[in-house]
Amino acid sequence: MPNTTIEDIAAGITAALISKLQEQTLGATPVTTNVTADKVDKVDKVDKVEQPVVSNYDDKYFDKLAEKYIDFTYNNPTIYHVVDHFKHQLKDAGFEYLPEPESWSDIKPGKYFTTRNGSSLVAFVVGKNWKPVKGFGAVGSHIDSLTTILKPVSKKDNVDGYELLGIAPYAGTLGNLWWDRDLGIGGRLLVKDSKGKVSQHLVDSTPHPIAHIPTLAPHFGDPAVGPFNTETKAVPVIGFSQGKEDDPVPTEAEKRAPLYGKHPLKLLRYIAKKANVGVESISQWDLQLFDVQKGTKGGLNNEFIFAPRVDDRVCSFAALNGLIDATKEELKDDNSSFTIVALYDNEEIGSLTRAGARGGLLESVVERVVASKHYNPDEVATQDKLRLVYANSIILSADVNHLLNPNFKEVYLENHSPVPNKGVAIALDPNGHFATDSIGLAFVEALAHRNKDELQYFQIRNDARSGGSIGPAISSATGVRTIDLGIPQLSMHSIRATVGSKDIGLGTKFFTGFFQNWRSTYDEFVDL
Ligand SMILES: [Zn+2]
Numbered sequence: 001m002p003n004t005t006i007e008d009i010a011a012g013i014t015a016a017l018i019s020k021l022q023e024q025t026l027g028a029t030p031v032t033t034n035v036t037a038d039k040v041d042k043v044d045k046v047d048k049v050e051q052p053v054v055s056n057y058d059d060k061y062f063d064k065l066a067e068k069y070i071d072f073t074y075n076n077p078t079i080y081h082v083v084d085h086f087k088h089q090l091k092d093a094g095f096e097y098l099p100e101p102e103s104w105s106d107i108k109p110g111k112y113f114t115t116r117n118g119s120s121l122v123a124f125v126v127g128k129n130w131k132p133v134k135g136f137g138a139v140g141s142h143i144d145s146l147t148t149i150l151k152p153v154s155k156k157d158n159v160d161g162y163e164l165l166g167i168a169p170y171a172g173t174l175g176n177l178w179w180d181r182d183l184g185i186g187g188r189l190l191v192k193d194s195k196g197k198v199s200q201h202l203v204d205s206t207p208h209p210i211a212h213i214p215t216l217a218p219h220f221g222d223p224a225v226g227p228f229n230t231e232t233k234a235v236p237v238i239g240f241s242q243g244k245e246d247d248p249v250p251t252e253a254e255k256r257a258p259l260y261g262k263h264p265l266k267l268l269r270y271i272a273k274k275a276n277v278g279v280e281s282i283s284q285w286d287l288q289l290f291d292v293q294k295g296t297k298g299g300l301n302n303e304f305i306f307a308p309r310v311d312d313r314v315c316s317f318a319a320l321n322g323l324i325d326a327t328k329e330e331l332k333d334d335n336s337s338f339t340i341v342a343l344y345d346n347e348e349i350g351s352l353t354r355a356g357a358r359g360g361l362l363e364s365v366v367e368r369v370v371a372s373k374h375y376n377p378d379e380v381a382t383q384d385k386l387r388l389v390y391a392n393s394i395i396l397s398a399d400v401n402h403l404l405n406p407n408f409k410e411v412y413l414e415n416h417s418p419v420p421n422k423g424v425a426i427a428l429d430p431n432g433h434f435a436t437d438s439i440g441l442a443f444v445e446a447l448a449h450r451n452k453d454e455l456q457y458f459q460i461r462n463d464a465r466s467g468g469s470i471g472p473a474i475s476s477a478t479g480v481r482t483i484d485l486g487i488p489q490l491s492m493h494s495i496r497a498t499v500g501s502k503d504i505g506l507g508t509k510f511f512t513g514f515f516q517n518w519r520s521t522y523d524e525f526v527d528l
Contacts, residue, residue: 057505057509061505061509062501062502062504062505062506063501064505065321065504065505065508066297066305066501066502066504066505068504069295069305069307069314069317069504070294070295070296070297070305070307072085072313072317073295073307073308073309073310073313073317074206074294074295075206076313077184077186077204077206077288077290077292077308077309078147078186078187078188078202078204078286078288078290079119079143079144079145079345080118080119080187080188080200080202080286081186081202081204082143082313082316083115083118083119083120083121083143083343084118084202086113086121086123086316086320086343087113087115087121089320089324090111090113090123090320090324093111093324093328094111095111095112095113095123096110096111096112096113097112097113097114097115098112098113098114099114100114100115100116100364104368104369104372105371105372105373106372106373107368107369107372107374108374109126109127109128109130109331109335109374110125110126110331111123111124111125111327111331112124112125112126114361114365116354116355116359116361117345117354117355118188118200119143119144119345119346119355120143120342120343120344120345120355120356120359120361121143121341121342121343122340122341122342122343122361122362122365123320123323123340123341124136124338124339124340124341124365124369125323125327125331125337125338125339125340126337126338126369126375127331127332127334127335127336127337127338128331128333128334128335128374129333129334129335129336130335130336130337130338130375131336131375132370132385132386132388132389132392133388133392134336134337134338134392134519135338135389135390135391135392135393135394135519135522136338136339136340136366136389136393136394137337137338137339137340137393137394137514137515137518137519137522138339138340138341138342138362138393138394138395138396138480139319139322139323139340139341139342139395139396139398139511139514139515140341140342140343140344140357140362140395140396140397140398140470140471140474141312141315141316141319141341141342141343141344141397141398141399141470141486142312142316142343142344142345142346142347142348142351142357142399142469142470143312143313143316143343143344143345144170144171144312144344144345144346144347144348144349145309145310145311145312145313145348146170146171146172146173146309146311146348146493146495147170147171147173147288147289147290147309148167148168148169148170148173148174148178148183148288148289148290149167149168149169149170149286149287149288150165150166150167150168150263150285150287150288150289151166151167151168152262153166153262153263154166154167154262154263154264154267155261155262155263155264156235158241161240161241161242161243162237162239162240163237163238163239163240163241163264163266164235164236164237164238165211165235165236165238165264165267165289166235167235167236167289169230170288170348170349171348171349171493172348172493173495174213174230174234175228175230175234176215176226176228177494177495177496178213178234178495179213179214179215179234180212180213180214180215181212181213181291181293181495182209182212182291182292182293183209183210183211183212183213183236183289183290183291183292184204184205184206184207184208184209184210184289184290184291184292185203185205185210185211185267185271185287185288185289185290186202186203186204186205186206186287186288186290187202187203187285187286187287187288188200188201188202188203188285188286189201189202189203189271189275189277189282189284189285190282190283190284190285191275191277191281191282191283192281192283193281198283201275201277202275203271203274203275203287204274205270205274205292206292207292207294208292209292210238210270210289211236211237211238211289212236212237213234213235213236213237214237236289238264238267239266247265248265248266248269250265253278253279253280254268254279254280256280257278257279257280257281257282258280258282258283258284259279259282259283259284259285260279260280268282271285271287290308290309291308291309291495291496293308293496295307295308297501299501302501303420303421303500303501303502304420304498304499304500304501305498305499305500305501305504306496306497306498307496307497307499308495308496308497310400310489310492310497310498310499311348311399311400311489311492311493311497312347312398312399312400312486314400314487314489314499314503314504314507315398315399315400315486315487315507316343316398317504317508318398318487318504318507318508318510318511319341319343319398319507319511320341320343321508321511321512322341322507322508322509322510322511322512322514322515323339323340323341323511323515325508325512326339326511326512326513326514326515326516327339327515337519338369339515339518340362340365340366342357342361342362342365344356344357344359344361344470347399347469347470351470351473357470357473357474358473358477360477362474362478363477363478366386366389366390367382367386370382370385370386370389390478390479390480391479393478393480393481394440394443394480394481394482394483394518394522395471395474395475395478395480395481395482395483396444396482396483396485396511396514397434397435397469397470397471397474397475397482397483397484397485398485398486398487398507398511399427399469399470399471399484399486400486400487400488400489400492400499401418401425401427401458401467401485401486401488401489402417402418402458402488402489402490402492403417403418403419403420403488403489403490403498403499403500404417404418404419405490411461411464412461413459413460413461415457416428416457416458416459417458418456418457418458418488419456419488419500420488420498420499420500420502420503421500421501421502421503421506422454422456422500422506423448423453423454423455423456423506423510424453424455424456424485424486424487424488424503424506424507424510425455425456425457425458425485425486425487425488426441426444426455426456426457426458426483426484426485427458427459427469427471427484427485427486428441428457428458428459428484429459429460429466429468430459431466432472433466433467433468433472434466434468434469434471434472434484435471435472435474435475435482435483435484436471436482436483436484436485437481439481439525439528440481440482440483441483442525443481443483443521443522443525444483444485446521446524447513447514447517447518447521448510448513450513450517450521451509451510451513451514451516451517453506453509453510453513454506455485456488458488469484469486471483471484486507487499487503487504487506487507488500488503
């Protein structure tokens with residue numbers, strides 16, 4: 001039996017009063033209560049008892065997030081669209097953009113974000129009273145997903161009138177899962193204006209599919225049976241023309257265009273028209289072919305979402321919405337928290353790029369905050385302060401892992417097989433492919449208990465090899481304790497995957513609770 005003190009009793013009464021107040025004041029839409037991190041500091045004992053910080057997680061909340069996610073992933077088919085979408089969402093939520101190439105030495109406490117390459121983003125909120133010893137609580141995720149990328153020279157010879165396009169797989173695509181699908185085109189253009197300045201323009205053909213990779217009918221016998229060569233047998237068809245007279249005649253301006261001769265002129269015109277610019281003003285592009293079909297709820301009771309690009313738009317979406325939800329209140333003067341979301345490119349190809357998790361964007365943000373005048377008024381060397389920050393911080397590496405597939409139950413490890421609509425799953429691996437350690441596991445269990453979240457475990461069987469994510473890369477680069485976890489899904493790396501329809505909301509709720517309660521929870525783990 002634990003000892004009960006007067007303080008504990010007082011804390012219990014305060015908690016009950018706050019809980020009553022929440023019941024009375026919260027409306028139908030999900031909002032955070034007035035119990036922000038700084039207030040939690042002041043009523044520290046309140047936080048020691050079970051205390052949901054956001055209390056109205058009802059069916060409406062989960063339905064709304066599921067719908068929002070389906071729209072988000074449909075409207076933002078490429079990584080450039082996703083980063084642009086998050087930029088707008090953050091600005092609407094009161095976050096200020098800090099360009100990476102400019103000095104941050106004068107930043108004040110507040111809400112900020114920065115981007116790199118238009119394909120990675122870090123958003124953070126830092127309080128006036130934050131000190132290195134308080135560390136930071138971060139969620140890192142990746143926003144790249146499996147796709148196909150136009151080759152630097154994508155034009156190909158027609159085959160008896162069929163117009164073809166040269167594309168390359170990004171992270172192991174172009175297998176037969178990509179065949180007979182409606183493929184749209186989109187991405188970013190680098191456009192030069194009349195003054196010679198280059199800027200980014202986004203394009204997206206949705207809802208129009210411009211390409212198909214046709215399968216060969218089984219009637220042709222052996223040639224219809226794979227495996228297939230992805231260079232020669234997975235070439236998308238983008239049109240058909242009867243003869244030379246159908247070929248477009250280039251204008252003089254088009255002949256001078258940087259991309260003229262490298263890509264089909266019809267495609268150059270199609271894309272230029274979509275972006276409302278001249279063909280000649282496009283200096284370069286990053287274009288992809290992707291599944292253009294919108295995600296949908298499914299199952300007899302809409303238990304599921306069937307959607308493209310789940311790995312990993314879903315954890316990124318939940319993490320960013322969690323940060324925004326958790327920091328809705330205006331920052332009070334005594335706020336001592338530092339919370340971060342880092343969304344990276346290139347996880348699917350190893351993260352070793354400047355926009356990837358091994359490119360150091362999170363570390364750069366932390367170092368620049370620590371070195372800024374407000375947080376380093378004496379302008380002393382920051383190396384020791386940084387070590388203090390990292391030693392007191394926690395990172396959640398959020399990436400999808402695997403739901404139990406009922407047709408292949410035998411390949412899953414018993415008691416380590418997540419199911420839908422239950423809660424995020426912690427990724428575990430005794431051989432270091434995930435960063436979760438036993439203290440991290442105890443920490444997230446304590447956090448989930450406090451926030452009334454359910455957790456699941458995922459670990460691979462001894463006779464299979466574990467996947468990985470950004471966790472080991474970030475934790476080894478910074479020394480920060482990192483826990484790998486994420487929303488579980490079916491059909492990882494397929495062009496179309498399944499998640500539980502409640503899991504988007506469960507993930508967002510989990511991350512919201514993390515940002516609000518990670519510090520007080522981690523304080524229970526002294527020097528471990
Ligand atoms: Zn992933």
